[in-house]
Amino acid sequence: MTTIAEFLAAANVQIAPVEPGAAGAPAVTIELPEEWQAVDRSVFPGAYGVWTLPPAGGWADNVVLLVGRFSKPADAQELLACAFTDARALPKWREIVADIAEFEGYPSADVVGTYSLETLDLWVHTRYVVVVAGTEEYLVQITVTAKADHENVDSDLLNNLVIRA
Structure with missing residues (x-):
């Protein structure tokens, strides 16, 4: 199966990182519990936001948020069908959920x-999430x-993601 990066390359679509507050880009926020700390953006160039x-024990549970602008439109459904490939290539991968559905009205x-x-x-x-803002498309x-026991982290964190295009 094709990865998202391979799909975009085959479609001749480049993706450029977007910084918070970029003109015309969607505003993306996530509300995290207070124990999560923002990491300085200079530590992870290209990331929209990183929190830990x-x-x-030598590990920090983390949240990484990336926002990228497509150089031209991409077929959202075909792109999202590739979303599981990278995860499935991880060592000893055990899938719990693999789903394509709308989130906040977006594919x-x-x-x-x-x-x-x-x-x-x-x-x-x-x-x-594939988002259209004005005439531009974004991923x-x-x-x-988190560590596999993920006692301090759960999927509900991602329900706090808000996208405003």
Whole structure:
């Protein structure tokens, strides 16, 4: 199966990172509990936002938000059909949810599962949303990654994502 990056390359669609407050771009926010701390954007160039819980045992549960503008329109349904490929390639991937459905009225794909990375067993929830703002198309991707027990994190975090085009 094709990844999102492969799909965009085959369609000759480039994607450029968008910063918060960019003119014409959708405003994307997420309300997180107060124990989540914003990471300085200079640490993750190209990210719209990154937040972590305090580190424990060499790991910090994290939320990464990316917003990218397409160079030209892309077929949202075909693109979202590719959303699960990257996750399914992760080591020892165990899928819990793989769904394509609207989110806040926008085409969206949702994938939840667990995988192993070296000595860590991790739980991940990623949502992809295709947004039209004015004449431009954007891809919003938000990923929550936590230790597999994810006792301090759950999928409800992503329900706090708000997109205003």
